[in-house]
Amino acid sequence: MLNIASQPQRNHAEPQEKQIPTETGPIVPRFLILGGGAVVSDFYLPALARLGWLSGATIVDLASATLAQIKRLVPGVNTFAGDFRNILADPGLRRNHDAAIVSLPNSLHTAAVQTALKTGYPVLCEKPLALTVADCQLLDSISKQKGVPLAVGMVSRLTPAAKALAAALAAGLIGRVLEVEVDHGGPYAWTSDSGDFFRKENGGILADLGVHYLDWLTSLFGPLTPMGYEDDCRGGVEASCIYELRTFEGVQIKLRLSHRHRRTNMTVFHGEKGRLELAKDNFAACRLRGVADGVAAELKPDVPFVNASWPVDFVSCFAQQFYDFNFAINGASEAIVQASQVVDSIRLIEEAYAGRSIRDSRQPSIAGSERPSLPTGRAVITGATGFIGTALVERLTDLGFENLVIPVRGYRTCSSVARFPVALPKVDLTDRLQVRETLRGARWVFHLAYGQNSKDAKRITVDSTRIIVEEAAAAGAEAVVVLSTMYVFGHPAEALVDESCPYSPAGGHYGKTKMAMERWCLKYGILLACSDQKVRHIRAFLRS
Structure with missing residues (x-):
């Protein structure tokens, strides 16, 4: 269904689209973006350019090399070097920005969102909001206490293919759903060069990629029950996993994800009357098969985005997300994915990690004293x-x-x-x-x-x-x-x-x-x- 890692780099200084006015609030919202990693350079900046909102953005990062790279991509963008805690505590920056967007490593999400909310910033947090249910609930409660919106960047819900599939299920085009197979895999290709993806505290492929699928499936079927989980973690971060789940109505779901092995890169919903298929790199449409012999149909929304002239790509999904978030800042919270809506998917990740069995490194996987050995040390x-x-x-x-x-x-x-x-x-x-x-x-x-x-x-x-x-x-x-x-x-x-x-x-x-x-x-x-x-x-x- 999606693969943000597979998208080619774009010219981030592309001509800005005509600014899209909103019914409330400023034409150009002022976003304080915490973190300047790959998702910012590859998707946020092109999306803001597509909206005509680059002039209101400020990118914050500790690494001067990261900010220099962003400046090379978009010379006119505002940047600020510093720790997010000090940045959020600065009253001058607060006065000059309408909201904060958190795109830091996963392990820093809770602290950054909590600090921003308590300072009065509306917040859009990149997925996952947190890695525990308790932290998600904490952030949700702070958002409600402060009366400021908290949105979660589950951008995969906004792909035209996902919207078309949801409409097809609601219309009963394949009848009762019997089974769902998610098969996503290929060499790791994300453009980030910080190494954060491979730090244990940030989670592995399940927390990074699997969260998209778990959130999407939960939004379609409601809470899911884990039936079995396994991955290849040996004390670091998993690169492949298999997760078997079941819906309340008994639909069987099998999720196969890998950064080591090539998969079919298809998601298939099997129903009584036919099946719906989504190819990983096809953001535009899903396919309907099996309803009639030898017939396949392509399903796509008539108008996938707020601006009909936008190309159907992942950048436009991010542009739509920013547009919706800007509405939420001004009171239209129904347009965003809220913290309470991601609790079920985070619970699935937390339970999978807590229940997995990691082979003890002190117990050799291959027995036999005749094999060459070596005393331990650095x-x-x-x-x-x-x-x-x-x-x-x-x-x-x-x-x-x-x-x-x-x-x-x-x-x-x-x-x-x-x-x-x-x-x-x-x-x-x-x-x-x-x-x-x-x-x-x-x-x-x-x-x-x-x-x-x-x-x-x-x-x-x-x-x-x-x-x-x-x-x-x-x-x-x-x-x-x-x-x-x-x-x-x-x-x-x-x-x-x-x-x-x-x-x-x-x-x-x-x-x-x-x-x-x-x-x-x-x-x-x-x-x-x-x-x-x-x-x-x-x-x-x-x-x-």
């Missing part, structure tokens, strides 16, 4: 987000390692490895000072990273290896394991290849730079062994 693993690296992290977790550090360049490939209890600092492996700090206190170092293109080949494969090995030795690491490749030997005629075989690299720049890396490591290992450095440094190679 371990640093570069290039750990790939296939071999993820398997290594799993094995170390099975052995009871609780201090695993995985330096990364970005977060788009971290879904698999973030399932484990790991730290994911952003590190430039060619920056000696950053590497030195990352390796501080490391007992074991596994270096798997390599340059994946001709531009990065020498810089990452050769230069960063030299920095990592030297800094690991200086830090007193007991072992450095460097992953190489059989490509350094090319394709020898001999059936048996050993260390005496001559180098004859294959695979272009990959094999050549791996060969250069190996030669440097071999030379450095001999020099280190002959030096007076009092470190227990063990040179080891693994070839894939």
Whole structure:
């Protein structure tokens, strides 16, 4: 039905639409937006531009780099650096803004919304409002006590496809609903580069993506009863989950979500007379099938948005949400999703997390004393987000390692490895000072990273290896394991290849730079062994 991660980046300085007047309140509302992450740059700013409301927006963030990026995208937008608590306490900012929009990491939603409401701000909070029912109810009660609206950003309800499906169900086009299947999955592609998605306190795919589906299904069927839940969390954040639920009328619902595996990316409502289908990336319409043999119909609203000229995309859904919120600020609260309406979906997430079984990392998943083992200690693993690296992290977790550090360049490939209890600092492996700090206190170092293109080949494969090995030795690491490749030997005629075989690299720049890396490591290992450095440094190679 939806995938905000799959939308392409847009020109955020697109020509502003003609301002849409409202019956009450200012033409351009003044929004104080707390947080400047990907949802702001990818959707909020284009949506405000579509409404003609960019001039009233102020973006707040602690990170100056984030605000600089926003300024590059939209040079004229107002920005303010600071902590949301100090910002909300500023009376001058309060006088100059009509409402606050919370787009901070999930774990900060409760504190930010509570502070904003108590200061008198009407609030629109990005989903999920909170991660516990108690917090949702608390925020709802504060909103009512203060007499200011609290809206929740369940924008998936506003897609034209979702509206068409709801109308089709209400009209009984497929008769009584028997079963619902949600099958959504593919590589993690969200443009955020803060790493917040992979922090345990913010929840995983269920809290981030599943909340959309749970809210939508609850709005269609009422409260849902959990029948079974499982996910792949190993002490970090889940990347895949299966949730089985049932409605009061007995409709069976199965939710399959994954950031690791490709799915059909279809949602299907099976009924007595036919079925309704929603494709994940089709925001415009749903399809009706099975009512008559060989016939399919496309269903879509006549006028999906307040402005009929808006394109049918996810940005327009956000524009509609801001439009509705502006009406709520001026008394039309029925247009928004209120805090009391999301309690049931948050209860489902809270119960799923509370009831799941996470395998104890101190109990190896594969028995057998003959398997290689390693004493626990701080371990640093570069290039750990790939296939071999993820398997290594799993094995170390099975052995009871609780201090695993995985330096990364970005977060788009971290879904698999973030399932484990790991730290994911952003590190430039060619920056000696950053590497030195990352390796501080490391007992074991596994270096798997390599340059994946001709531009990065020498810089990452050769230069960063030299920095990592030297800094690991200086830090007193007991072992450095460097992953190489059989490509350094090319394709020898001999059936048996050993260390005496001559180098004859294959695979272009990959094999050549791996060969250069190996030669440097071999030379450095001999020099280190002959030096007076009092470190227990063990040179080891693994070839894939």
